Amino acid sequence: MSEGYVEGFAQAYDQFWRPYPTKSAQSLLKLLESSAPDARRVLDIGCGTGIVAEQFQQAGFEVTGLDKSPAMLALARARLGEAPVLIEGDAADFTVDEQFPVAVSTYDIPNHLADLDQIAAYLQCVYAAVEPGGLFAFDLATVAGLRGMNTVQIRDTEEAMLLFRGALNESAGVGFYRISGVVRAEDGRYDRFETTMTNIVVPIDHLLKLLADAGWADSYLAAQDDLLTPLAEVPDTLRHVFVISRKP
Numbered sequence: 698m699s700e701g702y703v704e705g706f707a708q709a710y711d712q713f714w715r716p717y718p719t720k721s722a723q724s725l726l727k728l729l730e731s732s733a734p735d736a737r738r739v740l741d742i743g744c745g746t747g748i749v750a751e752q753f754q755q756a757g758f759e760v761t762g763l764d765k766s767p768a769m770l771a772l773a774r775a776r777l778g779e780a781p782v783l784i785e786g787d788a789a790d791f792t793v794d795e796q797f798p799v800a801v802s803t804y805d806i807p808n809h810l811a812d813l814d815q816i817a818a819y820l821q822c823v824y825a826a827v828e829p830g831g832l833f834a835f836d837l838a839t840v841a842g843l844r845g846m847n848t849v850q851i852r853d854t855e856e857a858m859l860l861f862r863g864a865l866n867e868s869a870g871v872g873f874y875r876i877s878g879v880v881r882a883e884d885g886r887y888d889r890f891e892t893t894m895t896n897i898v899v900p901i902d903h904l905l906k907l908l909a910d911a912g913w914a915d916s917y918l919a920a921q922d923d924l925l926t927p928l929a930e931v932p933d934t935l936r937h938v939f940v941i942s943r944k945p
């Protein structure tokens with residue numbers, strides 16, 4: 698059984714999941730215009746195929762991306778060219794040579810980790826990778842968002858076809874989904890892939906405590922369309938919430 702962002706699925710991800718990270722990048726760039734106007738380097742943790750990184754690059758940022766999937770990184774390399782440093786590594790167990798003024802991590806990276814201990818390790822690794830005074834902005838799926846897993850969906854285009862089957866076990870705090878399908882290869886033939894993934898429920902209160910334990914300060918929650926305005930509370934219907942923190 699294959700797991701994670703395997704070859705084939707990486708290509709399908711890049712096609713079908715693109716709108717959300719595209720919008721996230723726009724919102725993050727707006728946030729940085731006012732909250733970190735001098736920053737010119739960014740670390741993108743769980744950079745995937747580089748959809749967010751590309752917009753940072755176009756805005757003049759020097760990008761370093763980290764992801765554990767070689768298939769996603771290969772597409773990021775094709776999209777971003779030779780300039781960015783792309784690291785194959787684990788978001789919960791990495792170090793970098795030089796600290797960054799800004800770190801971003803988009804599309805539910807904490808939910809992809811195995812448990813809350815791994816999330817604590819992720820927050821600590823990012824903390825060590827950011828300069829004093831630097832900013833960390835990331836998002837996660839809320840329970841409302843994870844309930845979207847309770848579905849069977851078929852997507853069908855000229856380039857790819859995929860079947861998504863998922864289920865969230867709310868009391869256990871974990872959901873599973875299986876994605877299988879075909880993607881068109883360069884020679885015009887179709888390659889089959891299948892993968893199984895898990896997403897964990899991340900209680901927001903616990904996450905805020907882990908952030909503080911890791912040393913992050915001034916943490917606030919925000920919705921994707923306005924990362925500058927803290928949410929007083931997370932609406933029940935919000936599917937993803939952003940967290941913005943600063944390293945003292």
Ligand SMILES: C[S@@+](CC[C@H](N)C(=O)[O-])C[C@H]1O[C@@H](n2cnc3c(N)ncnc32)[C@H](O)[C@@H]1O
Pocket residue numbers: 701702718742743744745746747748749763764765766769786787788789802803804805806809810
């Ligand atoms: C939903 S995709 C998001 C990709 C990208 N951030 C975006 O917004 O398009 C999740 C990414 O997290 C990566 N990932 C999951 N667990 C990881 C881990 N422990 N360490 C590094 N990357 C991880 C996956 O390989 C995948 O590329």
